Every structure is written in structure tokens, then in C-alpha cells.
Amino acid sequence: MSVASETESLRQAALDHLWQHNRDWETAARENEPLIIVGGEGIHVTDSDGRTWIDVSGGYSSVNIGYGRTEIADAAYEQLKQIHYFPQTTANPPTIRLAAKLAELAPGSLSRVFPVSGGSLANETALKIARAYHRRRGDHGRFRIISRRGSYHGATGGVLFLGSIPNAPRTDYEPSPPGMVYAPQPNAYRCELGSQSASDCAVACARAIEDLIRFHGAETVAAVIAEPVASGPGAVMPSPEYWQLLREICDRHGVILIADEVITGFGRTGKMFAVEHMGVVPDIMTLAKGISSSYLPLGATIATEEIAAAFAGEGNHLKHVFTYSGHPVSAAAGLKNIELIQEEGLVAHVAKTGVYLRESLQQLQDRHPLIGDVRGIGFMQSIDLVADRQTRAVHPAEVKLTDRLNTKFKDRGLLLKAHGGHILNLSPPLCTTRENLDEILSGISESLSELETELG
Numbered sequence: 073m074s075v076a077s078e079t080e081s082l083r084q085a086a087l088d089h090l091w092q093h094n095r096d097w098e099t100a101a102r103e104n105e106p107l108i109i110v111g112g113e114g115i116h117v118t119d120s121d122g123r124t125w126i127d128v129s130g131g132y133s134s135v136n137i138g139y140g141r142t143e144i145a146d147a148a149y150e151q152l153k154q155i156h157y158f159p160q161t162t163a164n165p166p167t168i169r170l171a172a173k174l175a176e177l178a179p180g181s182l183s184r185v186f187p188v189s190g191g192s193l194a195n196e197t198a199l200k201i202a203r204a205y206h207r208r209r210g211d212h213g214r215f216r217i218i219s220r221r222g223s224y225h226g227a228t229g230g231v232l233f234l235g236s237i238p239n240a241p242r243t244d245y246e247p248s249p250p251g252m253v254y255a256p257q258p259n260a261y262r263c264e265l266g267s268q269s270a271s272d273c274a275v276a277c278a279r280a281i282e283d284l285i286r287f288h289g290a291e292t293v294a295a296v297i298a299e300p301v302a303s304g305p306g307a308v309m310p311s312p313e314y315w316q317l318l319r320e321i322c323d324r325h326g327v328i329l330i331a332d333e334v335i336t337g338f339g340r341t342g343k344m345f346a347v348e349h350m351g352v353v354p355d356i357m358t359l360a361k362g363i364s365s366s367y368l369p370l371g372a373t374i375a376t377e378e379i380a381a382a383f384a385g386e387g388n389h390l391k392h393v394f395t396y397s398g399h400p401v402s403a404a405a406g407l408k409n410i411e412l413i414q415e416e417g418l419v420a421h422v423a424k425t426g427v428y429l430r431e432s433l434q435q436l437q438d439r440h441p442l443i444g445d446v447r448g449i450g451f452m453q454s455i456d457l458v459a460d461r462q463t464r465a466v467h468p469a470e471v472k473l474t475d476r477l478n479t480k481f482k483d484r485g486l487l488l489k490a491h492g493g494h495i496l497n498l499s500p501p502l503c504t505t506r507e508n509l510d511e512i513l514s515g516i517s518e519s520l521s522e523l524e525t526e527l528g
């Protein structure tokens with residue numbers, strides 16, 4: 073079979089049988105999709121027709137180490153040959169080593185690790201730990217969870233109702249579980265509370281969380297969950313006051329602070345974990361994505377010694393099991409991935425090259441009236457596209473701004489999708505070089521110029 077006809081037959085089978093993320097098969101067929109990816113190396117992937125693409129999104133902001141690392145494949149293969157799986161009522165060497173490694177890397181006394189197989193399950197686990205912790209201390213009324221509008225914490229039944237994504241309403245899945253409380257997102261460019269400076273926005277949004285705790289009664293609030301840098305609204309890196317205040321507020325009211333580091337962990341922001349920028353230690357931290365660079369499904373929920381202590385002793389254990397929790401092959405891949413991130417100095421590379429990326433984006437902003445704001449940190453940077461810089465208004469949906477831009481990126485070999493009508497998230501693999509960034513930014517710039525001409 074020729075390459076073209078093999079691609080065609082695979083594509084047809086996908087259209088007939090495969091349920092893709094966030095899209096339907098009729099639209100995919102119209103757009104001659106899905107794209108079928110068959111290989112990858114570094115920041116590049118290759119499709120079934122032999123075309124090479126730059127993955128500007130790093131998978132789902134998850135391929136930290138880059139594609140094609142045979143060291144990780146070898147580690148997984150070796151483990152598969154030894155013992156591929158056994159339930160976590162026992163333990164296995166890679167999972168034990170991974171737990172110890174995470175405890176070593178995580179700040180403060182975060183040291184008790186519940187392994188899972190992805191970010192949603194890490195957050196589901198965190199919510200269960202938070203509620204069960206309060207119960208073990210005789211605090212039976214604490215069930216509410218405060219999350220922030222615009223945040224994303226996963227797709228499973230509980231965490232689905234945390235945060236919110238403007239263009240993906242959850243009405244299909246209602247009713248929501250009880251106890252979901254929503255706070256503002258500290259996005260200084262679009263501060264819901266009307267603050268004019270980054271610092272005022274951070275303080276007002278943190279105070280709003282305290283107001284919600286007071287309004288609902290601290291005795292009913294179990295936890296606050298937040299990403300140190302939220303990606304949904306476009307790399308929101310709050311002013312430093314925000315996390316300091318969150319820590320103080322949670323301490324004052326006996327509320328557990330959960331940091332969702334599913335995207336931000338493992339070097340993406342130029343530190344191993346983004347809370348290190350904030351100088352704050354959360355009570356629970358959730359990890360996934362970069363923990364294995366997506367080589368195999370892996371995640372973890374890590375609690376402080378103080379929280380974990382409530383679960384020691386007869387009858388106190390956490391009643392919580394996933395079949396694939398503590399999977400030795402995923403753990404072996406994760407360990408090798410973390411080893412490579414450290415050995416290759418990728419965290420320091422991102423800290424340095426992230427500054428270059430940010431400066432280059434600012435130069436792009438000077439040239440393109442479509443760019444209202446650039447924000448973020450490290451290799452988690454975003455462009456906020458506007459119709460009018462003065463008012464910060466976005467283009468009406470009829471303009472189909474993001475669809476048009478996505479096509480232009482594709483024409484230039486860039487795998488990068490604008491989302492939410494006006495947000496462009498750049499989260500390439502951590503091994504991306506300055507030269508790679510120049511190539512990416514020139515493709516983005518050309519696409520924006522073309523669109524600006526079309527829009528007049």
C-alpha cells in the first residue's frame with residue numbers, strides 16, 4: 073500500500089471509530105483530519121505523510137523532555153520484562169523510588185506520595201484527602217472546595233466542576249456535586265474585580281477568597297485549589313502577594329491549600345515546581361504531565377507530613393484505590409524522565425531561555441496590533457489577542473479569529489492551537505532552543521501579519 077493510501081485508510085478508520093478530544097468526526101472529515109502522528113524527535117513530530125511539524129504546545133503542555141528519548145523507552149522496557157504490574161497493596165522498586173524522589177524534590181514537608189495515572193485523578197485524590205483529613209480531625213462540616221473561574225483541574229466527575237472554561241460549559245454534565253464555590257482569577261490584564269495594577273488585582277482576588285470563606289463559614293470549607301500559573305485564561309502568573317495571601321488566609325481559617333502543578337511542575341516555569349517562585353508550601357500538591365513527559369500515563373498527589381499524619385494508624389487509612397495507581401512501568405519512565413531533566417539542566421535552561429521567549433514576544437507585541445497582552449513565565453507564555461487594545465475587547469465569534477489563525481499555523485508547520493477565541497498558549501518542550509524559538513515566533517508573526525491584513 074502506498075503511503076498516501078495507508079494514511080487515507082487509517083484516517084477513514086479513525087473517522088469511523090475513534091472518538092477524538094473535543095471534536096466530532098464530521099468536522100474532522102471536513103478538515104481532512106485527524107492528523108496522524110507516527111514519530112517524533114526533540115520538538116518535532118512527523119505525520120503519516122512524512123511531513124514534519126514543530127510541536128509548539130509540547131503535547132498538552134506535557135512533553136517536557138521532548139520526543140523520541142530512547143532512554144525512557146529502555147527504562148520502561150526493562151521494567152516490563154521484570155514485572156509489568158502488581159497491585160499497590162504491595163509495592164515495587166520504581167514506584168518506591170519515584171515516591172522518594174518526589175519527596176526529595178518537593179518543597180517543605182511535602183513527602184507522602186499517592187501515585188495515580190494522570191492529572192484529573194491527582195486532583196480527585198487531593199479533594200478526597202482534604203475532606204477526609206478534616207473528618208479525621210472531627211471537623212465534619214468541611215466539604216466545600218473553592219476554585220477559580222477560568223481554571224482547569226481535569227475531566228472526571230468531581231474535578232470537572234472545579235474552575236470553569238468559558239467556551240466549554242458543563243451543562244451537559246450537571247448537576248454539579250455540592251460544595252463547589254468559585255473565586256475570581258487573578259488575571260491582571262482582565263481583572264474581574266476591575267483592579268488597575270497587577271498587585272491590586274492579586275490582593276483583591278486573594279481577599280475575595282477570604283470573603284467567600286467567611287460568607288460560607290470557614291467550618292464548611294475544606295480546601296482551596298489553584299494552579300500557581302493558570303493556563304486556561306492564558307498563563308496567569310499572579311503578582312507575588314497572591315500566593316502569600318492565599319497561604320495566610322488558608323492558615324487563618326484551617327483550610328487546606330492545594331497547588332495544582334499538573335502543568336507547571338517539572339521545570340516548565342523555570343523552577344522544578346512553580347510554587348518555588350511564590351515562596352509558599354501548599355498542603356497538597358498535584359502532579360502529572362511533565363512527571364513522565366507523557367511517555368506513559370502518570371501523576372501523583374503529594375501531601376505534607378502534617379496532613380498525611382492524620383491517615384496513619386489503624387482505621388485511619390485513606391480509602392482510595394485505582395487499579396493503575398503505582399504502576400511500575402509508568403514509575404520507571406517517570407524516574408528516568410526526571411533524571412534526564414536534572415542531568416540535562418533543563419530547568420535552568422527554561423529559566424534563561426524563557427526570558428528570551430518573553431522578550432521576543434514583547435517585540436512581537438510592538439509589531440502586531442492584534443496582540444493585547446503577553447504574559448507568563450518560563451516556557452508557559454501566552455498571547456492575548458484583541459480587537460481593540462484600548463478596550464481590550466476580543467473579536468466577535470463571527471470573525472472566527474482562532475480558526476483562521478490555526479489554519480495559518482498549520483500552513484507553516486506549527487502545531488499550535490489558539491483557544492477560547494483569543495488565547496494562544498506557547499508551551500514547547502523544555503529542550504527548545506533560542507533558534508527553535510526564533511523559527512516558531514517568525515511563523516506566528518507571519519500568521520498574525522496575514523490575519524491583520526485580512527482584517528484590514
Ligand SMILES: Cc1ncc(COP(=O)(O)O)c(C=O)c1O
Nearest residue numbers: 190191192224225226334335360
Ligand atoms: C492544571 C491542570 N490540572 C489537571 C489537568 C488534568 O490532567 P489530565 O488530563 O492528565 O487528567 C490538566 C490537564 O490539562 C491541567 O492543565
